[in-house]
Amino acid sequence: MRGADVTVEQVREGQELAPLVHDVTATTIVLGALASRDWRPMHHDHDFAVHRNGMRDIFMNTPTQAAWFERYLTDWTGPAGRLGRMRFRMSGSVFPGDTMVLAGVVRSVDVDATGCAWVAVDVTLRVGDQTCTECAARVAIPTGPDDNPWDRRGARWQP
Amino acid sequence: MSSGAEQGGLPDDVAARVGCVQYEQRGGFPVERGYIWSTCASVENANPLFWDDEVARTITGGPIAPPTMLSVWFRPHHWAPGRTGELLPLQVHFDLKEHFGLPEAVISENTIVFHDPVRPGDEVSSRQILRSVSEEKTTRLGTGRFWVIDVEYRNQRDEVVGVESYTGFGYRRAPT
Numbered sequence: 001m002r003g004a005d006v007t008v009e010q011v012r013e014g015q016e017l018a019p020l021v022h023d024v025t026a027t028t029i030v031l032g033a034l035a036s037r038d039w040r041p042m043h044h045d046h047d048f049a050v051h052r053n054g055m056r057d058i059f060m061n062t063p064t065q066a067a068w069f070e071r072y073l074t075d076w077t078g079p080a081g082r083l084g085r086m087r088f089r090m091s092g093s094v095f096p097g098d099t100m101v102l103a104g105v106v107r108s109v110d111v112d113a114t115g116c117a118w119v120a121v122d123v124t125l126r127v128g129d130q131t132c133t134e135c136a137a138r139v140a141i142p143t144g145p146d147d148n149p150w151d152r153r154g155a156r157w158q159p
Numbered sequence: 160m161s162s163g164a165e166q167g168g169l170p171d172d173v174a175a176r177v178g179c180v181q182y183e184q185r186g187g188f189p190v191e192r193g194y195i196w197s198t199c200a201s202v203e204n205a206n207p208l209f210w211d212d213e214v215a216r217t218i219t220g221g222p223i224a225p226p227t228m229l230s231v232w233f234r235p236h237h238w239a240p241g242r243t244g245e246l247l248p249l250q251v252h253f254d255l256k257e258h259f260g261l262p263e264a265v266i267s268e269n270t271i272v273f274h275d276p277v278r279p280g281d282e283v284s285s286r287q288i289l290r291s292v293s294e295e296k297t298t299r300l301g302t303g304r305f306w307v308i309d310v311e312y313r314n315q316r317d318e319v320v321g322v323e324s325y326t327g328f329g330y331r332r333a334p335t
Contacts, residue, residue, distance in 0.1 A: 063227070085270065159273055
């Protein structure tokens with residue numbers, strides 16, 4: 001196991017994760033849309049987004065936001081961290097020129113009946129004062145240096 | 160609109176669809192590393208699981224795809240020879256909207272549960288299952304129905320690799 005991985009004794013309820021700040025450009029939006037095979041024009045065509053959708057500009061699609069949330073969480077856990085579940089609630093859009101800030105708080109830490117350690121993290125994606133997306137994530141992390149959540153299958157994996 | 164008899168506020172023909180598998184579909188191509196790297200690059204994800212084969216071998220028994228890429232493998236090509244008509248993801252959502260004659264619909268919540276990892280070379284299939292449809296409700300958006308649709312993803316060994324659950328609300332705007 002790699003030394004950089006967060007283990008359960010290093011995590012406590014209420015712990016705040018270091019924020020991730022990223023300046024969004026049109027390239028950010030288009031790269032994400034194409035990587036996620038989302039060809040819909042509101043994610044790459046400014047005129048379509050403005051004149052057909054009534055939006056301010058092209059905007060980030062949901063799969064790209066999910067990929068940003070995943071990156072944010074595993075930057076913190078290290079590669080042994082394994083996503084179990086993510087719940088999204090979208091309330092605003094992310095546009096070129098925005099500075100987005102992802103921030104997270106640990107809501108709970110527990111070990112299930114199979115011995116798997118779970119961390120519940122609430123992550124928000126904000127632009128200025130507006131919360132654009134809320135994500136409630138459940139991530140498995142090692143209980144110690146000899147544990148690897150990725151080894152779990154079948155009944156030993158209860159996400 | 161349904162003309163069937165209603166039981167508990169739900170037309171019989173819709174009630175009969177609850178729990179049934181619909182729209183089984185295979186991904187358009189095997190899972191491949193080019194898209195994995197493009198996705199990681201698009202969000203500057205340096206997780207060595209996706210970039211360093213030795214780390215991937217040690218931790219996940221070989222390369223895997225980022226879990227949040229589940230739905231990527233199902234988006235149709237922008238063009239394909241001989242194809243006519245548009246393929247809609249989450250077709251059950253649009254079916255219900257049409258069935259109930261509801262002009263507007265939104266997805267109010269989306270949950271993804273991750274199971275066995277998806278690996279390069281996997282051939283993933285998906286299927287949609289209607290889990291529930293509510294009675295008519297009125298919200299600030301208008302009057303309509305909530306429904307929950309699961310999309311199950313399986314690999315070529317029929318192992319579940321993930322389940323996405325969507326809560327949709329189809330509605331008619333309140334008159335102004």
